[in-house]
Amino acid sequence: MHESVQILVVGGGPAGSTAATLLAREGFAVTLLEREHFPRYHIGESLLPSCLPILDLMGAREKIENHGFQRKGGAYFEWGTEKWDLRFDELDDTTYSWQVVRSEFDHLLLEHAKSQGVDVREGVTVKEVLFDDDGRAVQVRWENTDRTDHGEISFDFMVDASGRAGLLATKHLRSRRFHDVFKNVGFWGYWKGTKPIEQGPDGAIAVCSIPEGWLWAIPLHDDTVSIGVVTGKEHFRAEQERQGQLADIYMEKIKSSTLTADLIEGAELVSEIKAETDYSYVTENFAGPGYLLAGDAACFLDPLLSTGVHLATYSGLLAAASVSSILRDGTEEDRALRFYASAYEMSYERLLVLVSVFYQTYRGRDEHFFEAQKLTAREKNQLNLHEAFLNIVTGIEDLADAKERAFDAVAARLAGPDALSNNPLVNHNASMEQMPDSPSRALDGLYLETEPKLTLRAVADVPAEA
Numbered sequence: 218m219h220e221s222v223q224i225l226v227v228g229g230g231p232a233g234s235t236a237a238t239l240l241a242r243e244g245f246a247v248t249l250l251e252r253e254h255f256p257r258y259h260i261g262e263s264l265l266p267s268c269l270p271i272l273d274l275m276g277a278r279e280k281i282e283n284h285g286f287q288r289k290g291g292a293y294f295e296w297g298t299e300k301w302d303l304r305f306d307e308l309d310d311t312t313y314s315w316q317v318v319r320s321e322f323d324h325l326l327l328e329h330a331k332s333q334g335v336d337v338r339e340g341v342t343v344k345e346v347l348f349d350d351d352g353r354a355v356q357v358r359w360e361n362t363d364r365t366d367h368g369e370i371s372f373d374f375m376v377d378a379s380g381r382a383g384l385l386a387t388k389h390l391r392s393r394r395f396h397d398v399f400k401n402v403g404f405w406g407y408w409k410g411t412k413p414i415e416q417g418p419d420g421a422i423a424v425c426s427i428p429e430g431w432l433w434a435i436p437l438h439d440d441t442v443s444i445g446v447v448t449g450k451e452h453f454r455a456e457q458e459r460q461g462q463l464a465d466i467y468m469e470k471i472k473s474s475t476l477t478a479d480l481i482e483g484a485e486l487v488s489e490i491k492a493e494t495d496y497s498y499v500t501e502n503f504a505g506p507g508y509l510l511a512g513d514a515a516c517f518l519d520p521l522l523s524t525g526v527h528l529a530t531y532s533g534l535l536a537a538a539s540v541s542s543i544l545r546d547g548t549e550e551d552r553a554l555r556f557y558a559s560a561y562e563m564s565y566e567r568l569l570v571l572v573s574v575f576y577q578t579y580r581g582r583d584e585h586f587f588e589a590q591k592l593t594a595r596e597k598n599q600l601n602l603h604e605a606f607l608n609i610v611t612g613i614e615d616l617a618d619a620k621e622r623a624f625d626a627v628a629a630r631l632a633g634p635d636a637l638s639n640n641p642l643v644n645h646n647a648s649m650e651q652m653p654d655s656p657s658r659a660l661d662g663l664y665l666e667t668e669p670k671l672t673l674r675a676v677a678d679v680p681a682e683a
């Protein structure tokens with residue numbers, strides 16, 4: 218079977234649903250292929266407030282609001298010898314977020330995409346992307362997950378939101394690069410009957426360091442608590458040799474912190490232990506002729522600051538604006554895709570630096586783990602620190618020799634508990650504050666406009682003020 222569509226989105230996680238919904242609301246014909254049947258399990262439960270404005274743009278906020286997810290008032294950190302709360306409502310009492318059961322959250326967003334006109338096909342795996350002689354992505358081959366049917370779909374433009382599977386990056390472009398830092402392993406399980414997490418604002422995620430890494434505890438609205446461990450890959454391997462069973466390593470780690478040891482006293486582990494390894498990477502090409510990569514398909518960052526869904530929905534928004542400016546408003550494709558790649562990469566890099574610096578504020582007994590989270594000279598050189606990135610540090614005027622100084626200045630500014638709670642990335646609408654959404658924050662002369670339509674606007678098109 219062969220058919221043609223206008224816009225094809227691969228993957229129905231938060232990145233794919235966001236991009237597809239926003240494009241459908243702009244009047245485009247959008248087809249979304251998702252290999253699973255939703256609801257499907259996913260890790261990544263703790264959200265940042267930055268999802269609120271994007272859910273508003275999608276018209277999905279009320280649906281998420283009404284579902285009854287655990288409201289998240291912020292975070293509680295026990296990091297080395299320091300303990301502190303990060304309150305989302307500190308500056309603005311309307312700011313909050315949620316802890317979500319991802320199967321339900323993702324399902325709501327995908328159903329919402331359908332309600333906005335997206336042609337969603339579940340149980341359909343994209344097997345291959347086909348390129349024309351000029352290297353433009355033009356078609357996919359798909360197969361039903363139960364292998365009863367297959368076919369081809371041609372498209373004008375494709376958004377690859379296939380998550381960690383990374384259809385384009387791993388299969389075609391082969392451009393995924395794992396970081397020198399954050400070579401970590403995460404493993405987690407779900408508990409019933411825990412004591413309430415008493416520390417921090419209501420519904421907070423609790424994050425606490427242990428000598429060889431850190432732990433999270435996230436209260437969910439289904440009366441379970443997600444408790445996870447992040448540790449270095451080498452340490453994990455040594456533990457596997459020493460202890461054998463993943464469940465034994467898991468139990469030992471969560472009992473090594475008073476906070477989680479107290480929580481699970483008398484509680485029951487109600488799931489298997491799941492694990493994810495090698496999870497921090499970036500792709501060389503965030504976009505190319507006829508396609509762009511959104512969410513985890515493009516890059517993934519260590520989950521210390523719960524940034525994954527933020528990056529997924531934010532890149533979904535940038536993707537939708539870029540594609541609509543190309544297909545509807547005549548923006549040159551190359552230019553719009555350069556904007557997309559710079560804007561998403563910049564946002565990712567800011568968080569990458571922030572996470573690395575945050576790790577550096579505590580060294581722990583296992584120096585090696587915390588040392589391994591420090592950006593190497595090579596990593597720093599690979600960062601494309603843009604002017605807007607440097608804006609988070611005041612007092613750096615000379616950008617020519619700024620990279621190393623910028624990094625040190627960012628480090629100094631962000632180090633420590635106060636700095637984190639003062640940081641707009643994590644608090645108060647997170648990175649939205651640095652969004653290239655005005656002429657003064659334009660990238661390569663383009664900026665994001667959401668009203669009256671979603672597009673990229675050229676600075677030159679804006680009439681000069683009288």
Ligand SMILES: Cc1cc2nc3c(=O)[nH]c(=O)nc-3n(C[C@H](O)[C@H](O)[C@H](O)COP(=O)(O)OP(=O)(O)OC[C@H]3O[C@@H](n4cnc5c(N)ncnc54)[C@H](O)[C@@H]3O)c2cc1C
Pocket residue numbers: 227228229230231232233250251252253259260261262263264265341342343344378379380381382383384403404493496511512513514520523524525526527529
């Ligand atoms: C240990 C750990 C803890 C985390 N904790 C957090 C957290 O607390 N908060 C947070 O915000 N984030 C967290 N994350 C990150 C978060 O899980 C992801 O960043 C987020 O899910 C990315 O969304 P996405 O839409 O890009 O990808 P996904 O949600 O993975 O969606 C991709 C979709 O594409 C589909 N797909 C894949 N290949 C194909 C194909 N070939 N054809 C059709 N469909 C396909 C998949 O089935 C999937 O549904 C965590 C991650 C890890 C590993």
